[in-house]
Amino acid sequence: MNLSVSIQHRFAGFTLDASFETPNGVTALFGSSGSGKTTLVNAIAGLLRPDQARVQIGDRLLCDSDQGLCLPPHKRRIGYVFQEGRLFPHLTVRQNLRYGSWVSGRQRDQAGETRVVDMLGIGDLLDRRPGALSGGEKQRVAIGRALLSQPLLLLMDEPLAALDEARKAEILPYLERLRDETDIPILYVSHSVAEVARLATTVVLLGKGKMLKCGPTAQVMSDPALAPAIGLREAGSVLTATVTAHHADGLTELAAAGGQVFLPRIGVPAGGTVRLRIHANDVMLSLGRPGRISALNVLPGKVTSIRSGGGPGAMVQLKAGHDQILARVTKRSATLLGLEPGSEVFAIIKSVSVAQADIGARNQSMAKSDTTT
Numbered sequence: 001m002n003l004s005v006s007i008q009h010r011f012a013g014f015t016l017d018a019s020f021e022t023p024n025g026v027t028a029l030f031g032s033s034g035s036g037k038t039t040l041v042n043a044i045a046g047l048l049r050p051d052q053a054r055v056q057i058g059d060r061l062l063c064d065s066d067q068g069l070c071l072p073p074h075k076r077r078i079g080y081v082f083q084e085g086r087l088f089p090h091l092t093v094r095q096n097l098r099y100g101s102w103v104s105g106r107q108r109d110q111a112g113e114t115r116v117v118d119m120l121g122i123g124d125l126l127d128r129r130p131g132a133l134s135g136g137e138k139q140r141v142a143i144g145r146a147l148l149s150q151p152l153l154l155l156m157d158e159p160l161a162a163l164d165e166a167r168k169a170e171i172l173p174y175l176e177r178l179r180d181e182t183d184i185p186i187l188y189v190s191h192s193v194a195e196v197a198r199l200a201t202t203v204v205l206l207g208k209g210k211m212l213k214c215g216p217t218a219q220v221m222s223d224p225a226l227a228p229a230i231g232l233r234e235a236g237s238v239l240t241a242t243v244t245a246h247h248a249d250g251l252t253e254l255a256a257a258g259g260q261v262f263l264p265r266i267g268v269p270a271g272g273t274v275r276l277r278i279h280a281n282d283v284m285l286s287l288g289r290p291g292r293i294s295a296l297n298v299l300p301g302k303v304t305s306i307r308s309g310g311g312p313g314a315m316v317q318l319k320a321g322h323d324q325i326l327a328r329v330t331k332r333s334a335t336l337l338g339l340e341p342g343s344e345v346f347a348i349i350k351s352v353s354v355a356q357a358d359i360g361a362r363n364q365s366m367a368k369s370d371t372t373t
């Protein structure tokens with residue numbers, strides 16, 4: 001189901017003006033603090049009545065100012081998952097889940113309940129109360145409760161922000177399953193480039209109330225012009241690759257569009273597809289294929305664009321196969337190498353620089369970032 005959003009709203013000193021249309025899957029709403037994410041989400045949920053709005057999920061219109069239509073929040077069929085699970089402490093997990101079906105006003109669907117419990121791996125927790133659950137388990141139950149309200153849209157507002165790294169790693173595979181095994185569109189608000197790179201099908205990038213870009217994750221993440229908004233230290237590309245072999249020396253070999261990639265062993269069987277995130281800072285460029293070099297990953301490519309700001313750095317985008325790779329080099333290096341669109345180069349990626357946390361199954365907090373390259 002497509003999600004179509006057009007919202008204009010003015011507060012004293014801040015104007016939100018964002019329109020986008022996204023396909024099924026996870027749409028990440030990403031932007032720095034104060035860019036308007038919460039305002040946009042509240043308007044979609046019906047918690048804020050914007051000056052002008054049109055929101056449609058599939059063929060269901062939730063509001064259209066031109067027609068004077070504005071459904072109240074409880075009639076929008078939107079399921080929410082917040083930073084903290086907000087489960088009812090006096091109810092068991094089973095009762096919390098059933099509350100989801102109860103608020104929907106629809107008949108309880110036992111098969112649907114079993115499917116959600118299985119998908120989220122919460123079958124062993126059903127008789128516990130929230131006080132006896134870990135943070136990650138609470139979030140899984142909160143997701144289950146939202147799903148059982150049979151929503152047309154799942155709105156997830158920084159659902160992992162309150163969790164430590166271990167709990168995040170535990171819950172991310174469940175979010176991937178949710179994305180891949182349901183057809184409910186998910187609007188996922190996050191400050192975390194890592195989470196967005198791993199989960200999102202589409203990225204809506206907001207800056208100062210304006211929509212800077214809406215597009216497929218790989219395309220948005222590797223756009224050098226968007227690197228300052230994403231964060232220069234976090235900017236990088238997202239590639240899809242297939243696991244081809246696990247080697248005895250502890251490395252996993254993958255086939256990416258631009259060539260062969262080696263990583264420290266990952267727990268995905270041969271034939272499996274994964275998303276890789278490669279930080280622009282971890283990519284070096286060479287005009288010739290380097291010989292006798294420790295880096296294992298050398299992909300040939302062609303420069304497609306170069307962007308530089310007021311600082312000493314430049315973001316260089318290359319095409320390797322049909323993938324786009326982003327490299328952050330100094331302007332001095334770019335000049336010395338004579339880089340320009342069309343230049344043939346080799347991207348050198350240190351295999352150890354691709355962190356396990358940046359590896360997502362197929363279909364990852366913005367660190368403080370500077371804004372000059």
Ligand SMILES: Nc1ncnc2c1ncn2[C@@H]1O[C@H](COP(=O)(O)OP(=O)(O)OP(=O)(O)O)[C@@H](O)[C@H]1O
Pocket residue numbers: 011012014031032033034035036037038039040
């Ligand atoms: N009720 C309000 N009245 C006036 N200004 C508001 C109101 N709510 C939000 N704003 C302003 O709108 C702008 C966008 O706020 P919003 O909370 O939507 O941003 P955000 O991207 O969600 O930020 P964060 O990531 O920090 O949560 C901010 O400048 C904020 O001060």
